[in-house]
Amino acid sequence: xxxxxxxxxxFIIQGITGREAVNMTRECKDYxxxxxxxxxxxxxxxxxxxxxxxxTVRQITDQMRVDGAVVSVPPGFAKxxxxxxxxxxxxxxxxxxxxxxxxEVAEILEFAKLRGSxxxxxxxxxxxxxGKSKMGxxxxxxxxxxxxxxxxxxxxxxxSGGMTTEICNTLSxxxxxxxxxxxxxGDPIIGSTYAELMPLFEADSQTKAIVxxxxxxxxxxxxxxxxxxxxxxxxxxxxxxxGRFMDEMPGMRFGHAGTIVEGRxxxxxxxxxxxxxxxxxxxESIESIPSLIQERLSR
Amino acid sequence: xRFYEHEAKTLLGRQGLPLPKSGNAKTPEEAxxxxxxxxxxxxxxxxxxSGGRMKAGGIRFAGSPQEARREAGAILxxxxxxxxxxSVLVEAKAPVRKxxxxxxxxxxxxxxxxLIFSDMGGIDIEQVAEQHPExxxxxxxxxxxxxxxxxxxxxxxSLGITGNQLSRLTPILTRLVRLFLQYNLTLAEINPLCxxxxxxxxxxxxxxxxxxxxxxxxxxxxxxxxxxxEETRQARPPTPFEIRGAQVDALDNKxxxxxxxxxxxxxxxxxxxxxxxxxxxxAVRKHGGRxxxxxxxxxxxxxRKACELTKLILSKPGVEKIAVMMNVVSNTRVDIMARGVxxxxxxxxxxxxxxxxxxxxxxxxxDEGARILRKYGxxxxxxxxxxxxxxxxxxVNMRGR
Amino acid sequence: MPMFIRVEVDPSVAxxxxxxxxxxxxxxxxxxxxxxxxxxxxxxxxxxxxxxxxLCIQACPAGTVKITKLYEQA
Numbered sequence: 001x002x003x004x005x006x007x008x009x010x011f012i013i014q015g016i017t018g019r020e021a022v023n024m025t026r027e028c029k030d031y032x033x034x035x036x037x038x039x040x041x042x043x044x045x046x047x048x049x050x051x052x053x054x055x056t057v058r059q060i061t062d063q064m065r066v067d068g069a070v071v072s073v074p075p076g077f078a079k080x081x082x083x084x085x086x087x088x089x090x091x092x093x094x095x096x097x098x099x100x101x102x103x104e105v106a107e108i109l110e111f112a113k114l115r116g117s118x119x120x121x122x123x124x125x126x127x128x129x130x131g132k133s134k135m136g137x138x139x140x141x142x143x144x145x146x147x148x149x150x151x152x153x154x155x156x157x158x159x160s161g162g163m164t165t166e167i168c169n170t171l172s173x174x175x176x177x178x179x180x181x182x183x184x185x186g187d188p189i190i191g192s193t194y195a196e197l198m199p200l201f202e203a204d205s206q207t208k209a210i211v212x213x214x215x216x217x218x219x220x221x222x223x224x225x226x227x228x229x230x231x232x233x234x235x236x237x238x239x240x241x242x243g244r245f246m247d248e249m250p251g252m253r254f255g256h257a258g259t260i261v262e263g264r265x266x267x268x269x270x271x272x273x274x275x276x277x278x279x280x281x282x283x284e285s286i287e288s289i290p291s292l293i294q295e296r297l298s299r
Numbered sequence: 300x301r302f303y304e305h306e307a308k309t310l311l312g313r314q315g316l317p318l319p320k321s322g323n324a325k326t327p328e329e330a331x332x333x334x335x336x337x338x339x340x341x342x343x344x345x346x347x348x349s350g351g352r353m354k355a356g357g358i359r360f361a362g363s364p365q366e367a368r369r370e371a372g373a374i375l376x377x378x379x380x381x382x383x384x385x386s387v388l389v390e391a392k393a394p395v396r397k398x399x400x401x402x403x404x405x406x407x408x409x410x411x412x413x414l415i416f417s418d419m420g421g422i423d424i425e426q427v428a429e430q431h432p433e434x435x436x437x438x439x440x441x442x443x444x445x446x447x448x449x450x451x452x453x454x455x456x457s458l459g460i461t462g463n464q465l466s467r468l469t470p471i472l473t474r475l476v477r478l479f480l481q482y483n484l485t486l487a488e489i490n491p492l493c494x495x496x497x498x499x500x501x502x503x504x505x506x507x508x509x510x511x512x513x514x515x516x517x518x519x520x521x522x523x524x525x526x527x528x529e530e531t532r533q534a535r536p537p538t539p540f541e542i543r544g545a546q547v548d549a550l551d552n553k554x555x556x557x558x559x560x561x562x563x564x565x566x567x568x569x570x571x572x573x574x575x576x577x578x579x580x581x582a583v584r585k586h587g588g589r590x591x592x593x594x595x596x597x598x599x600x601x602x603r604k605a606c607e608l609t610k611l612i613l614s615k616p617g618v619e620k621i622a623v624m625m626n627v628v629s630n631t632r633v634d635i636m637a638r639g640v641x642x643x644x645x646x647x648x649x650x651x652x653x654x655x656x657x658x659x660x661x662x663x664x665x666d667e668g669a670r671i672l673r674k675y676g677x678x679x680x681x682x683x684x685x686x687x688x689x690x691x692x693x694x695v696n697m698r699g700r
Numbered sequence: 701m702p703m704f705i706r707v708e709v710d711p712s713v714a715x716x717x718x719x720x721x722x723x724x725x726x727x728x729x730x731x732x733x734x735x736x737x738x739x740x741x742x743x744x745x746x747x748x749x750x751x752x753x754x755l756c757i758q759a760c761p762a763g764t765v766k767i768t769k770l771y772e773q774a
Contacts, residue, residue: 023630075512101483101513102405106442109410114443125629140629140663148627148682160574162597165662166626169682186573188485189407215577219407243577245584251534252560254593255573257512263425286578287685601729602704602748638704638748645703667752671704674771 002129003155003180003200003207004092004118009133010066011092012037012057014081015073016048020096020137024072025049030142033133036064039081057088068092070126070136078122079104086117094136095121095191099257105189112191119191123256125161125183138183139165152177154293155201155235157194158213159186159220159256163242167211167286174290179207186215186256193220195227202233209293212239212280214271216246217259221271225278236296237280238289244268300509300532303346305388306524307507311489314478316471317501321390330371333389334364340392343370348532349380357384360392381535393501398491400424401472403479411439414476416454416468420491434458446476467500468492482520483513540615544594547607554600554631556608556639564589566656566697567612567621569605569640571596575626575686582690583622588697591618599631605639606646613647613654620653622693625660627682633660633668641675652676656696659689702747704771707731707756710764714740719760726755 013028015021016038026049028035035051037060044055054060057069069085071078071093078097085093086108093112100122112119120127126136130149138161139145148165150172158164161183168178182197184190194212201207214221221239228237246254247267253260261267272282281296283289302310305323312318322333323346334341345357352358357379361367371387378384398420406413419427419434428435436457440446451472455465471492479487486508493503514521529545531537537545540561548557555571566588570576576595583590592612596605612621623640625631637658644651651672658672659680672679678696680689713719717738724732729749733741750767757765 020630076516099512101510101516102485103412103442103480103483103510103513106405106411110441110443137629144629144663158574160572160577160626162572162626162628163574163578165629166575166578166686169627169661170685173682189405189410213574215574223408240578242574242581244581246577249534253511253533254558254560255577255595259573259577285582285685285687287687632751635751642703642748670769671771 001204001206002132003197003204004127004182005068005129005133005135005180007032007132008034009068009135010034010036010064011068011070011135012039012060012066013051013070013072014039014057014085015071015077016040016051016053017043017046018072021072022048024070024137025051027137027141027145028134031134031145033135036060036066057084057090061088061090066090068094068135071095071097073097075099079108082108082119083111086112086115089115091117093117093119093191094124094126095119095185096124096126096136098123100187102187102189105187109189109191120182121185121187121191123187124185125164127180127182128178129180130178136183137161138181148172149181150177153179153206153208155179155204155207155210156181156213157184157197157210158182159184159215159258160213160242163213167213167240167289170286171211171290171293176290176293179204186258188218188258190220194224195220198224198227198233198235202235207235209297210235210237211289211293212237214239214241215255215259216243216261216268216271217266219266222265222274225274225280228278228280236293238283238292238296239275239280240283240286240289241268241272300511300514301348302507302509302524303348303385304344304504305346305386306526307505308502309524310478310482310507311502311505314474316474316478316489317499319390319393319501319503321388324371324387324389327368327372327375330387330389331364331368334361334367337389337391341367342390342392343367343374344388344390345374345377345379345384346386346388347379347382347384349382352379355379393493393503394496395491395493395503396496397494399468399494400427400490401475401492402486402488402490403476403484404486406439409439412442412479413437413439414451414454414472416458416472418458418460420493424490440476442480446473446480448473451476463498464494467494467498471500482517483510484508485510540592540611543611544608547604547611550604550607551601553604554596554598556594556596556600556604558593558595559608559611560593562590562592563617564591565617565619566693567591567615567618568594569596569609569612569621569623570594571625571631572628573597578626578686579624579690582687583694586691586694588690588694591615596625596636597631599635600639602635602639602642605636606643609640609643610647613644613649620656620697622656622690623658623660624686624689624693626686628660628662630663631660632664633662634664634671636660637668637671641671641677657689657693659684659686702744702770704769705747705750706768706770707742707747707750708766708768709740709742709760713760713764722759723756726759728753728755732756
């Protein structure tokens with residue numbers, strides 16, 4: 001099993017003729033993902049590495065089953081692209097685009113909720129179930145992806161796309177491997193939070209433990225802590241907190257748009273305290289994560 | 300991006316929100332003139348982005364234009380939390396009967412905006428929420444459905460407010476919500492929102508933040524307000540070094556090599572990507588290193604950009620060496636980064652092996668990158684060297700050689 | 701001065717306007733440009749930006765475009 005995607009997942013790429021999307025298309029295809037179509041308005045009839053390009057999402061969903069969509073269009077067009085995918089009945093929408101204003105993200109998420117679609121991102125690299133499929137630029141080239149992501153038993157959720165690869169590489173090298181890794185996005189408001197994805201991992205028999213990459217700013221780590229406090233999960237969770245230095249610099253934005261310390265509750269210190277209280281093991285370095293996982297699993 | 304109070308009030312005014320008579324003075328003379336036009340007692344308010352103006356002496360009263368001139372002079376000379384005031388806002392002093400609070404923010408958990416209202420205004424809303432939760436009303440609202448007066452009315456009425464207060468407050472809250480949505484704000488706060496002796500309401504102070512990401516959608520507005528492109532409006536203004544960092548990143552649109560933030564250490568950092576930079580800066584500090592800067596590399600920047608960033612960091616006084624480190628990269632290329640950094644070091648007049656304490660970027664084109672580094676005698680760490688270990692070696696090499 | 705990459709184009713290619721135009725089109729980092737007489741010009745400033753994509757080599761007759769990695773020389 002896996003979470004959200006598997007070898008049979010079909011998906012489209014919106015904005016497929018863009019510079020980044022062209023690479024992503026080739027990388028996903030090379031990895032074995034079922035990329036069944038792409039959309040760029042006005043480019044119908046072309047193809048990108050063998051993937052046919054259409055003008056509208058409906059032109060694809062009218063003729064075949066489409067499980068997912070990757071939105072890789074400039075920020076000014078991202079809201080429309082996401083709404084189009086949701087309206088066409090696509091149930092998993094991965095938004096890669098950065099710099100979408102929060103109000104528009106809220107619109108997308110409200111519409112997705114109405115229609116029963118799940119959104120991953122924005123500002124993320126997508127998700128991967130090693131050996132089965134990947135949706136988005138996560139891991140880069142198929143070769144690089146195979147190097148860093150070996151199939152295994154650990155579920156990974158991360159606010160940073162790059163650190164998803166770093167952590168998965170570490171877990172793979174240690175022989176633990178990955179069940180599904182989700183780059184959840186670095187924006188202040190995201191479609192699927194750690195706590196919202198936890199039940200999916202709990203329902204996945206392949207997943208034995210969870211690794212979380214977290215940063216200062218925002219309430220999502222506290223939400224995860226509350227989730228684990230109120231509901232005893234079968235999965236041990238190990239978290240890494242980056243950006244501890246930021247506690248000394250409130251109001252300054254580092255890294256992702258969502259990474260800014262605004263109050264007492266969203267400092268790294270407070271988040272670490274909340275997570276530890278909820279039974280999460282907080283790692284001091286990335287390299288120590290595998291042994292902490294082993295230790296939690298052997299308890 | 301935070302607006303100065305006088306800018307924020309211009310926006311409130313455009314939305315039809317009630318404001319005291321006022322003028323923005325850049326000099327004591329202008330303050331005197333505005334006070335003369337207003338007639339009566341005026342309030343003079345330092346225009347800084349920092350909070351705590353009252354405590355710091357940045358808000359003063361004046362009974363005459365002459366006094367206004369003197370007080371404005373004092374305010375203009377007074378830095379608050381390291382910030383020099385831009386100007387002084389001169390406002391008619393209003394006879395206040397009661398203070399309220401109204402605010403709109405996004406709730407990241409509900410993933411919707413929320414309207415917050417309190418009948419205990421004039422103090423920090425978080426404090427009110429903690430100590431007097433029964434005096435705070437909240438209502439999330441849809442961004443797809445239209446916002447209408449009744450929603451604002453419900454919020455106000457939920458605190459037991461009726462009569463003239465209810466009918467006056469309702470449209471004010473509705474307009475605040477419209478303002479919040481129209482200008483892509485992330486915070487819109489009127490505090491205090493005052494009821495006057497005569498029953499009218501005025502917005503006496505306010506705080507508006509526009510989302511960074513939305514700035515280019517409001518270029519005309521920002522131009523009208525005189526907000527420069529280079530103004531970051533963060534907790535502190537950018538230093539000249541940071542401004543030059545932004546210029547390096549703007550050299551071309553290939554990838555990112557910027558977001559430079561200055562520290563006072565001796566080890567220059569060329570690090571990435573977003574999360575990787577946070578992780579590495581922590582690791583360097585943990586191992587006793589003193590970072591000279593923060594920065595972010597990502598999205599495969601050009602050789603030119605990596606080169607210029609390297610030169611910029613090496614030019615910073617006190618920087619002795621640099622460390623080049625990233626998480627396992629997917630689209631950034633190791634060889635391109637190696638070229639850029641080495642070129643930068645050489646163009647700055649140094650030998651790469653003397654200046655680069657450690658180079659750890661595993662990932663795409665790593666073999667090619669390693670070949671380049673070998674030629675210049677720079678130590679390369681692949682993915683078998685953890686980020687923590689890379690930071691440790693960078694710090695050790697800083698001292699060792 | 702380029703530090704990492706050298707590009708040599710055979711004069712027979714450099715003289716031809718059609719091949720020069722093609723090289724300008726295929727290079728993703730603008731290493732090639734055309735002179736006023738349509739002949740090929742190499743933009744020295746951009747040489748180090750070369751991403752080793754080989755598109756220029758594929759665009760011309762075999763052996764006429766040569767890319768040298770200066771860091772691999774003895």
